[in-house]
Amino acid sequence: MIELTDVCYAYDGVPALRHVTAAAAEGETVALLGPNGAGKSTLLRLVNGLIFPEVGQYLFEGTEITARRMREHRYAKWFHQRVGYVWQNPAVQLFSASVWEELAFGPEQMGLSAAEVRQRVEDALALCGIEHLAARAPYTLSGGEQKRTAIAAVLTMNPAVWTLDEPLAALDEAGAAWLTDFLRALKRAGKTVLFSTHDTALADALADARWRFTPAREVRVER
Numbered sequence: 001m002i003e004l005t006d007v008c009y010a011y012d013g014v015p016a017l018r019h020v021t022a023a024a025a026e027g028e029t030v031a032l033l034g035p036n037g038a039g040k041s042t043l044l045r046l047v048n049g050l051i052f053p054e055v056g057q058y059l060f061e062g063t064e065i066t067a068r069r070m071r072e073h074r075y076a077k078w079f080h081q082r083v084g085y086v087w088q089n090p091a092v093q094l095f096s097a098s099v100w101e102e103l104a105f106g107p108e109q110m111g112l113s114a115a116e117v118r119q120r121v122e123d124a125l126a127l128c129g130i131e132h133l134a135a136r137a138p139y140t141l142s143g144g145e146q147k148r149t150a151i152a153a154v155l156t157m158n159p160a161v162w163t164l165d166e167p168l169a170a171l172d173e174a175g176a177a178w179l180t181d182f183l184r185a186l187k188r189a190g191k192t193v194l195f196s197t198h199d200t201a202l203a204d205a206l207a208d209a210r211w212r213f214t215p216a217r218e219v220r221v222e223r
Contacts, residue, residue: 001026001161001192002047006056009042016042018217019056024194024209026160029187031203032196034213040196041088043211043219044163047194048085049076081110084159088166088196090150094138099130099149102138106157117156124152129178143170151182162186164195168202180205 002024009017017039024030032040045051046058049070058065060079070076087093096102103124107117125131128148133141138149147170154162167183168176183206186193197203203210210222 001028001061002194003059004043004046004053004056005059007046007053007058008055009039009046009051009053015217017046017219020219021056022211022219022221024192026192027190028208029183029193029206030195030209030211031207032194032211032213033198033200033203035215038213038215039217039219040213041165043213044085044165044194044196047161047163048083049079077109081106081157082159083161083163084154084157086147086150086154086162086164086167088169090143090146090170091139093150094146094153097137098134099125099136099138099141099152100134102149103153103156106153110157120156120158124155127155128152128182144172144175147171147175147179151179159191161192161194164193166197167195168197168199 004020004022007017007020008015020043032043034040042051046053049065052065052067063069070079094102096105100121103121104117107120125134128151130145130148130152133145133149138146141149167179171179180202183193183195187206212220212222214220
């Protein structure tokens, strides 16, 4: 499903990824492990088609993901419905006037009927335990509430691939337990999941494979 071959990427000439070769199969859960600044977030952005390899190749379901390909509106729209991204700081991805509108935005862009949009929003609110926040503005929420809102917004799109950058960040003990159970549910549902974490216990509990990042911005695949 996701294939990276000899991928390199740099910020202003400073390497962020060096010759990364790794693959995630459909339904596989992959933990991205390593120190801060080793390239985990960069790789997640690349998998989401926000940046592109400077060297090497990224294939998604057999199609090479390039800047040119992602300029094709129809393909980009399809791709972003297939791949969901929960950022480490969810505040940067929340932009609507209310939680309800935030969750409705994606399904509306998919062209779903008003009834289907409403059903998806209601289901996501319930599954994420945030029904009571539906009318609230996202910027007024706590960090944990924003994380659940961001997850719910991705959930309404029902992507095949979930990517999460440090999903336990900003969560208290109860929130972390809920998030761990949610990731288990994604695994049971056959979703492909890539998540970065410093929590080795979370990786041990969920991951089928580990992509271990080194300070040299290289990746070692462990299965």
